[in-house]
Amino acid sequence: MTPAEIAPKDRLIVALDLPSPEAAEAMVNRLGDSVTFYKVGYRLAYAGGLPLVGKLADKGKKVFLDLKLHDIGNTVMQGVESITRLGATFLTVHAYPQTMKGAVEGRGSASLKILAVTVLTSYNDDDLHAAGYRLSVSELVEARAQQAQVLGVDGLVCSPEEVGSLRKIVGHQMNLVTPGIRPAGAATGDQKRIMTPGRAIAAGADYLVVGRPVVEAADPSAVAEAIHAEIAQALG
Numbered sequence: 001m002t003p004a005e006i007a008p009k010d011r012l013i014v015a016l017d018l019p020s021p022e023a024a025e026a027m028v029n030r031l032g033d034s035v036t037f038y039k040v041g042y043r044l045a046y047a048g049g050l051p052l053v054g055k056l057a058d059k060g061k062k063v064f065l066d067l068k069l070h071d072i073g074n075t076v077m078q079g080v081e082s083i084t085r086l087g088a089t090f091l092t093v094h095a096y097p098q099t100m101k102g103a104v105e106g107r108g109s110a111s112l113k114i115l116a117v118t119v120l121t122s123y124n125d126d127d128l129h130a131a132g133y134r135l136s137v138s139e140l141v142e143a144r145a146q147q148a149q150v151l152g153v154d155g156l157v158c159s160p161e162e163v164g165s166l167r168k169i170v171g172h173q174m175n176l177v178t179p180g181i182r183p184a185g186a187a188t189g190d191q192k193r194i195m196t197p198g199r200a201i202a203a204g205a206d207y208l209v210v211g212r213p214v215v216e217a218a219d220p221s222a223v224a225e226a227i228h229a230e231i232a233q234a235l236g
């Protein structure tokens, strides 16, 4: 599916950053038909949530398995080979060349799509320098995007701020998936490179990842519906 063919409703990925599979399933039931795509990340996966990937897929939902793998190439390759059997649509790895190469090999011809995390949305230039990098966020994001494209990675996780420049580099071949999404007035939390849903879509993001603003809301469905409306409006 090319990015232009993604239905507006399928562009919102709700991060099920919840403490247990029971809490996650309750949230999925609460959101009902309004949400079609979910992310399972550290909090849920390490609390016994991995079987939920297959369960959600059986219910017709798509699942983004956010494990952010990073290890020697052979270990990543073997891990991804195992993950291809879980039923996820997307899997994250960190955007290091050996890691991305191993992940693409492990994926083989499976339908799982590998997303490379460029620079985490909680980082700014100062955080990168503190971690020992000499490049700015935008320079490192662009360099990693180029490497990911050459290595056959399927998509990138980036902040909405980088979507415009990354489109020029990777065109429409790669999915651009953006966390760091905050509806107007929502608490920023630890995110540093953020945008509203409408502005992120207008900038060219294919998918928006939203966690706390939805799952911690008094009325999660109402927030999800409002984000869908912003997405639809931005797509015109």
Ligand SMILES: O=C(O)c1cc(=O)[nH]c(=O)n1[C@@H]1O[C@H](COP(=O)(O)O)[C@@H](O)[C@H]1O
Residues within 6 Å of the ligand: 015, 017, 041, 066, 092, 117, 119, 120, 121, 122, 157, 158, 179, 180, 181, 189, 191, 209, 210, 211, 212, 213
């Ligand atoms: O890979 C991710 O999904 C990810 C990458 C990134 O750079 N920033 C980022 O926030 N995320 C994830 O996206 C979600 C954002 O959640 P909220 O900040 O609660 O909306 C979390 O589950 C993060 O782990």
